[in-house]
Amino acid sequence: MDLTRRNTFGMKVSCACYVEYDSLEDLFSLDLDGLPQPVFHMGAGSNLLFTRDWPGTVLHSCIKFLRPMGLEEDEVLVEVGAGAVFDSFVEWACSRGLWGAENLSLIPGEVGAAAVQNIGAYGVEAGDIIVRVNCFDRETREMVTFENADCRYGYRSSFFKEEGKGRYIITSVLFRLSRKYSPKLEYGGIRAALGGRQPMLPDDVRRAVSEIRRAKLPDPSETGSAGSFFKNPVISREHFERIEAEAGPDVRVPHFDTPEGVKVPAAWMIERCGLKGAQLGGAAVYDKQPLVIVNLTGQAAPEEVLALEQRIIAAVKERFGVELHPEVEHI
Ligand SMILES: Cc1cc2nc3c(=O)[nH]c(=O)nc-3n(C[C@H](O)[C@H](O)[C@H](O)COP(=O)(O)OP(=O)(O)OC[C@H]3O[C@@H](n4cnc5c(N)ncnc54)[C@H](O)[C@@H]3O)c2cc1C
Numbered sequence: 001m002d003l004t005r006r007n008t009f010g011m012k013v014s015c016a017c018y019v020e021y022d023s024l025e026d027l028f029s030l031d032l033d034g035l036p037q038p039v040f041h042m043g044a045g046s047n048l049l050f051t052r053d054w055p056g057t058v059l060h061s062c063i064k065f066l067r068p069m070g071l072e073e074d075e076v077l078v079e080v081g082a083g084a085v086f087d088s089f090v091e092w093a094c095s096r097g098l099w100g101a102e103n104l105s106l107i108p109g110e111v112g113a114a115a116v117q118n119i120g121a122y123g124v125e126a127g128d129i130i131v132r133v134n135c136f137d138r139e140t141r142e143m144v145t146f147e148n149a150d151c152r153y154g155y156r157s158s159f160f161k162e163e164g165k166g167r168y169i170i171t172s173v174l175f176r177l178s179r180k181y182s183p184k185l186e187y188g189g190i191r192a193a194l195g196g197r198q199p200m201l202p203d204d205v206r207r208a209v210s211e212i213r214r215a216k217l218p219d220p221s222e223t224g225s226a227g228s229f230f231k232n233p234v235i236s237r238e239h240f241e242r243i244e245a246e247a248g249p250d251v252r253v254p255h256f257d258t259p260e261g262v263k264v265p266a267a268w269m270i271e272r273c274g275l276k277g278a279q280l281g282g283a284a285v286y287d288k289q290p291l292v293i294v295n296l297t298g299q300a301a302p303e304e305v306l307a308l309e310q311r312i313i314a315a316v317k318e319r320f321g322v323e324l325h326p327e328v329e330h331i
Pocket of ligand 1: 008046047048107108109114120121168171217218219228
């Protein structure tokens, strides 16, 4: 089965077997061990770099329900099927005046993966609004529920990405939204995009976030990518001060203080290495946001993306002494 249209990078790869299920009963009835191995569960393929054909089975959820579960004072609980498009849930919430998900507008992918990745943007992470995650345990073939604390959410990380990887298939996620006016406008130019106006509704923030994203990020339907290719590194304060000293007094090195150290945007370092727009075969560093590697020609081969990735890692290491790590999962 051809996977070219099932990964947003547009890598021309295939898998031996592709299986979709659209209900829990369907999933329970599958003999996963009897399918060509290994079995990989994917979402919309928007955080993946397929480096070669997948020799086994690709499994995909089409469980797409959205079910409001009732009110708790100002809060609304909503359960959403893992195969639903995450942005459809955000749009639904915003259109009903419910706060909490609006800063996550327009992030590609599905609800199950959002809970795996702890997707984040503009100061909000999925983990902030997730109450619990329902899963099918591949080992015991039973349903298991993870409360938010059990999911161990961190920066683009979770239990499902680490110890639980491969074992748990997320079937649905319970979100908590709020009817109380609670916009989060501190990050990433949202206030500027609002033109100084105070947002009245979640939809106002959604529009502002969408505007910023459209200006900065490639539209997967036009240009292949998997979004931010690298994680932003966190370094020690001494290391940061060395980078600042080397940059000189006229350059402001962007950074954010975190409990673990100083986070420096990888995009800034890649640009300072002169790699913004750099091309290698069909792959290129996106000219509007150097954190993104794009399939510029639509014909990029996995080897070209991997070679460009290595070139960026080596250049940043040599110039700043910082090791970049990919955010995109290599398959
Ligand atoms: C243009 C662009 C912009 C982006 N912007 C952002 C951003 O602002 N913030 C951000 O955080 N990310 C961003 N991303 C990355 C991507 O959108 C997210 O990582 C998203 O959650 C991936 O969802 P997916 O459905 O495509 O999952 P996939 O990429 O298919 O899979 C991701 C992981 O989730 C696992 N998985 C998928 N479904 C399930 C399931 N039901 N059960 C168990 N495991 C599962 C897969 O095995 C894999 O490990 C961007 C990507 C693109 C292309």
